[in-house]
Amino acid sequence: MSVVRIPPVLRAEAGGAREVEASGSNVRELLEDLSARVPALGSKVYAEGEIHSFVNVYVDGEDVRTRDGLETPVREGSTVILLPAMAGGC
Amino acid sequence: MVAESLLGLIGNTPLVELPRISPPGRTIYAKLEGQNPTGSVKDRVALKMVENAELAPGQELLEPTSGNTGISLALVAKLKGLRLTCVMPANATPERKALLALYGATIVESPGELGSNGAVRMAQEIAAADGRYVMLFQYENEANPAAHYEGTGAEIARDLERVDAVVAGLGTGGTLMGVGRRLRESFPSVQVVAAEPLPGDPVMGLRSLDDGYVPPVLDVTQLDRKLLVSNAEAAAAARALLDREGIFAGVSSGAVVHVARRVAEELPEGSVVVSVLADGGWKYLSAEFWQGEEIDESVLWW
Numbered sequence: 253m254s255v256v257r258i259p260p261v262l263r264a265e266a267g268g269a270r271e272v273e274a275s276g277s278n279v280r281e282l283l284e285d286l287s288a289r290v291p292a293l294g295s296k297v298y299a300e301g302e303i304h305s306f307v308n309v310y311v312d313g314e315d316v317r318t319r320d321g322l323e324t325p326v327r328e329g330s331t332v333i334l335l336p337a338m339a340g341g342c
Numbered sequence: 343m344v345a346e347s348l349l350g351l352i353g354n355t356p357l358v359e360l361p362r363i364s365p366p367g368r369t370i371y372a373k374l375e376g377q378n379p380t381g382s383v384k385d386r387v388a389l390k391m392v393e394n395a396e397l398a399p400g401q402e403l404l405e406p407t408s409g410n411t412g413i414s415l416a417l418v419a420k421l422k423g424l425r426l427t428c429v430m431p432a433n434a435t436p437e438r439k440a441l442l443a444l445y446g447a448t449i450v451e452s453p454g455e456l457g458s459n460g461a462v463r464m465a466q467e468i469a470a471a472d473g474r475y476v477m478l479f480q481y482e483n484e485a486n487p488a489a490h491y492e493g494t495g496a497e498i499a500r501d502l503e504r505v506d507a508v509v510a511g512l513g514t515g516g517t518l519m520g521v522g523r524r525l526r527e528s529f530p531s532v533q534v535v536a537a538e539p540l541p542g543d544p545v546m547g548l549r550s551l552d553d554g555y556v557p558p559v560l561d562v563t564q565l566d567r568k569l570l571v572s573n574a575e576a577a578a579a580a581r582a583l584l585d586r587e588g589i590f591a592g593v594s595s596g597a598v599v600h601v602a603r604r605v606a607e608e609l610p611e612g613s614v615v616v617s618v619l620a621d622g623g624w625k626y627l628s629a630e631f632w633q634g635e636e637i638d639e640s641v642l643w644w
Contacts, residue, residue: 261548296551306554315538315568333570336546337554339458339481340513340539340644342384342410342594342620 256286256332258293265292274332279309280322282332297334306337347421348379352389353493357501357616362586363603367611370602372583373498376591376622380413380445383494383620384480387516388414390489391478392422402427404475406465408458408642409438410621411480416445427475429465431457433545433642437625457545457642459555481514481557490520498616499528506609507533509602510618511594512568513644515560517618522564533566537601539594540570542639569604571597573639577631579603580623592626593643595619 257271266272272290276282283303287294297307301322309316310333316324326332345351355378357371364370375383388411392403402425405415412428419426426447430439433454442449450468452461462481469477480486494517498505508525510517515536522534548554562568573593580596583589591599595617602617609615623632631637 260543260546261551261553304551305556306551310570313570315562315570317562318536318565318568333540335541335570336548336551337556338541338546338548339462339555339557340511342382342408342513342644 253328254282254326254330254332256282256334259335261336262293262296262334265296266290276326278322278326279311279316279324282326283309283322308335308337309333310335348417349389349421351379352385353378354497357498358589360587360599360617363582363599365603365607368606368609368613368615370599370606370615370617371502372589372599373494373616373618374589375494375618375620376595380417381622381624382410382414383517383618384410384414385417386489386493387411387480387486388418390485391415391480391483392418392424394483394485395476395478397424397476400474401476402474404465404469404477405429405479406452406458406461407480408434408461408644409442409625412442412447413438413445415478416442416447420446427468429461429468431461431642433640435625435641435643436628441625454640454642455544456548457541459548459553462555480516481555481559483559486514486516486559487520487523490517491524492520494618495521495524499525502614502616504614505529505532505616506613507535507602507605507615508618509535509537509598509605509615511598511620511644512536512538512560513594514557517620519559519561519564521618533605534564535601535605536565536568537571537594537597538568539576539597539644540572542573544640545642567605569601571600573637573643575600576643577637581632584623589619590623591619592621592623595621
């Protein structure tokens with residue numbers, strides 16, 4: 253089981269929760285499990301086998317887009333963070 | 343060294359070793375971008391963007407910025423006789439707002455809770471409504487990565503014989519794209535690593551996911567790694583930089599050093615990691631984390 257942290261912009265879809273639990277041995281399985289548990293949240297993050305382009309998914313602090321994408325392994329107890337794409341910069 | 347104006351002193355920043363922060367057997371270098379004329383890496387970007395812009399008589403510059411880019415543009419605009427308006431989130435640090443005003447820019451504040459995205463949106467609306475304004479827009483402007491390809495990256499390649507990884511903060515993506523592309527030419531196996539801020543909840547006030555924004559300058563496929571750094575981790579590393587190496591650097595520089603240390607630990611002995619420190623600590627001096635307090639999550643630090 254992993255803890256999935258929800259950003260403020262998606263908390264309404266998770267009934268106001270700051271984090272939820274989901275399981276899976278990789279990001280694809282985890283997001284599919286998340287979609288089954290919290291469908292409103294899952295559909296905003298993951299649809300048609302792809303991560304929404306304005307959502308970043310991090311496993312243990314590293315963006316899965318620079319790892320193995322949906323095949324990125326998730327360990328028992330990993331923290332998964334969902335964040336909206338935001339302009340940084342200064 | 344003699345320069346015709348401050349514009350001639352932009353770039354060519356020094357690299358310094360961080361022997362008290364580097365893991366045993368690895369060398370981390372810091373590129374001190376705080377030594378640019380206005381104290382940040384953005385001087386490079388501002389100069390290149392203004393030089394590439396084609397302004398008609400009577401036109402003025404407009405830019406959304408949380409501080410550093412605005413201050414850099416204000417210097418360049420002043421020395422080139424141009425007017426500048428900056429759209430800035432209300433929760434940018436007070437030093438950055440004050441400096442921008444002192445350098446002579448006009449400031450328009452955007453809602454703090456909408457962060458940089460809110461500033462971008464407001465600037466786009468202003469530019470669309472009034473043809474007098476030319477928005478340089480560092481998030482889309484190719485002059486931004488080009489300044490780092492021709493400047494920052496070329497300087498690192500010139501100064502070092504080996505680079506295994508380069509770490510920079512992720513904002514617009516300009517530094518990482520430009521430096522990464524240039525360093526890969528000299529060091530084909532170099533890892534290009536982004537340190538990304540984990541924003542505090544108070545600065546994530548997007549109205550919906552559709553307000554999200556991926557800067558066109560940024561091509562994530564060109565990054566080898568992209569690592570989140572919390573404000574607390576960034577502040578702790580900024581303190582360590584000052585305490586151990588005497589380098590007074592900003593919050594994003596702390597994040598970059600935090601990541602550089604992690605990357606260096608994972609690389610084999612003998613490896614060389616370059617960290618690009620975007621600015622000095624001066625513009626964050628009012629922040630209480632320097633005194634050991636918890637960092638304020640409602641402030642836009644990057």
